[in-house]
Amino acid sequence: MNRILYRLGRSTAAHPWRTISAWIAAVVVAFVAAGALGGTFHDDYNVDGARAQTGIEQLRAHVPGGGGATAQAVVHDESGAALDAADLTALTERIARIDHVSYVSVPRISEDGDTALVEWEYDVPSTDEDLVGADGYDPMEAAIEPLRDAGLQAELGGELPSQTESTMKGTGELAGVIAALVILVIAFGSVVAAGLPVAVALLGLAVGSAGVTLLAGITDVSTIAPTIATMVGLGVGIDYALLLVNRHVEFLGQGLHKHEAAGRALATAGRSVVYASVTVLISLMGLNLGGLPVYATFGYATAIAVVSVLAAALTLVPALCGLAGNKLKPRKVRKNKTTRIEKTPLTARWASRVVKRPVAFGLAALLFLLALAAPVLGMRTWPQDGSSAGEATSQRQAYDLIDAEFGAGANGPFTVVVETSVADPAAAAETVADVRGIVRVTEPVTTPDGELAVFTAEPAYGPADEQIPGLVADVRAAVPDGVEVTGQTPFFSDIVDLLDARLWVVVTFVVGVSVILLAMMFRSVVVPIKAAVMNLLSITAAYGVLVLVFQNGWGGSLLGVDHAVPVSSWLPILMFAILFGLSMDYEVFLLSRIREFWLKTGDSTASVERGLAATGRVISSAAAIMVVVFLGFSTEADTVVKQLGFGMAVAIVLDATVVRMVLVPATMTLLGKWNWWVPAWLDRVLPTIEAEKHDTESDRVWDEFDSTESVEAGSR
Structure with a gap:
């Protein structure tokens, strides 16, 4: 040499x-x-060996468009007045028209009525080229812009915004x-x-x-x-x-x-x-x-x-x-x-x-x-989430609003997937609700083919709280066979x-x-x-x-x-x-x-x-x-x-x-x-x-x- x-x-x-x-x-x-x-850059967040991956694969197999990216919109009236139902209905309709959106939730209203949380899912993962960068973020911005024009605070949070907002x-x-x-x-x-x-x-x-x-x-x-x-x-x-x-x-x-x-x-x-x-x-x-x-x-x-x-x-x-x-x-x-x-x-x-x-x-x-x-x-x-974003970002403001109006756990709910042929969904939901640290459980919803039932469990802590890993372990230990705990927060813990x-x-x-x-x-x-x-x-x-x-x-x-x-x-x-x-x-x-x-x-x-x-x-x-x-x-x-x-x-x-x-x-x-x-x-x-x-x-x-x-x- x-x-x-x-x-x-x-x-x-x-x-x-x-x-x-x-x-x-x-x-x-x-x-x-x-x-x-050359190609375009995108992430692969599928992780073999992560237990939460099992639940995601089950959703992809049995729910049309299931297991895809998720996002949130938070609407808040800073004057403290109750939100107009017509504005929220129009928001959900605009979100539903976004490409690849497969499900939009009914707006969840805070106790004082001045804040609403809307969640939706896509039929493709957040790494899909149609959702990467501005292609995924701009349609969400367009959906909430009319609310901002009307003088309301409207912010984007959740999985997809957190991956596309920071440039x-x-x-x-x-x-x-x-x-x-x-x-x-x-x-x-x-x-x-x-x-x-x-x-x-x-x-x-x-x-x-x-x-x-x-x-x-x-x-x-x-x-x-x-x-x-x-x-x-x-x-x-x-x-x-x-x-x-x-x-x-x-x-x-x-x-x-x-x-x-x-x-x-x-x-x-x-x-x-x-x-x-x-x-x-x-x-x-x-x-x-x-x-x-x-x-x-x-x-x-x-x-x-x-x-x-x-x-x-x-x-x-x-x-x-x-x-x-x-x-x-x-x-x-x-x-x-x-x-x-x-x-x-x-x-x-x-x-x-x-x-x-x-x-x-x-x-x-x-x-x-x-x-x-x-x-x-x-x-x-702990992986990055909305709580670690900069103060000026929409995802951080959405996180803080959700924390203040709906509780810290609303920023990182668990998704519980039940195989109906193995376990009883209602009993599983009751079991999860009894776990210390779980403050809210939704009603189980059965998939179109009847193979799965899905419900959401909301923890008392934010997704980055040091008690989350222990809570994920406790919920998994409490549920019977045929039940998987998934979602972004359990996935991060894995x-x-x-x-x-x-x-x-x-x-x-x-x-x-x-x-x-x-x-x-x-x-x-x-x-x-x-x-x-x-x-x-x-x-x-x-x-x-x-x-x-x-x-x-x-x-x-x-x-x-x-x-x-x-x-x-x-x-x-x-x-x-x-x-x-x-x-x-x-x-x-x-x-x-x-x-x-x-x-x-x-x-x-x-x-x-x-x-x-x-x-x-x-x-x-x-x-x-x-x-x-x-x-x-x-x-x-x-x-x-x-x-x-x-x-x-x-x-x-x-x-x-x-x-x-x-x-x-x-x-x-x-x-x-x-x-x-x-x-x-x-x-x-x-x-x-x-x-x-x-x-x-x-x-x-x-x-x-x-x-x-x-x-x-x-x-x-």
């Missing part, structure tokens, strides 16, 4: 316009193909990119060097986005998958390009020609980028073990984005570096006509301080991370249980494979295990901060969250898979340089100090870029995206500062030569993968390459 990357770097730097033209052509072809063959604005992401440019200018002291990583990442991401659209043409791709792919792709794309540009500038500072510098940068830092991306891809593939179809699409879509930005980094960076030449050097260096670029003294001084007092620094970092991780012990997860169980499967796979890969790269048992433990520690600390901010409400208002909400149940697995891979990126970058110095000098302490000094600035800059990109996503209205962006930003901050700049060098200093210990039998059976060649080996390869080139040129 060393020879291949070296040749690729020199070739693309020597012929930059070929590479740039090829990428422009690739972008055009990718977008044309995506337009012709990505993109302003936060744009601000993140601008902030990343500012950070790069500060880091490099050159506008050209700063703009290059961003341009490369955006071009690679463009091809990746087209690839995700093509993926949607052959399989289901979640509506949120492109957002996650963009978030991760943009972050790692800038990071990879940054690492390569930084190494290229180092070689320029040593007086090398720009073509030679490009080749050597790709042969050294390029190797680290390749293997770092492999660790990210391994983590993403672990999402397939998450137990939900939507996780698989997250993994595939994000993997496409990562591969695209990796390809862009390995080809476009040396090409653009070849064009830029000495303009990549800081302006003050170019003006002074100096050929050597000094390392940032701050990172060198910090590295020296840490290795001199490893026990104090290591212990302080460990205690700090453990303190942040402690709130995880009380973490409660998902939480499923994801809690699958988290450990994902963790075991991702950690296990990553440890093996690091063992092959660094010929060590201690380094991979230590890296895995520290990554787990920083991720757990990020979970703890999420609990403090969102679940406990500490500063949540700064992120646009007006009250405490549970951590989204989608997050633990998703954050772990993404963050473990990203954390390994920084681990590979740092350990590659430490091992490079170790192989050259054999001095373990000096190697740690020099490795940290050499990579501290670039890792800090890369992390800062990822943080601002992720924080940009935390400004979105969707609570899941908000929590994901904020949680990942916190994790990267902790990983790049507390872990990478303190805990890793402190522990490596204490362990000394034991860092690189590996049993002889394991060393024999493990394939050898070097993240970066140290100087002596690299120079030999480059000398051999130059000799080969000379012979070939002479023969021609």
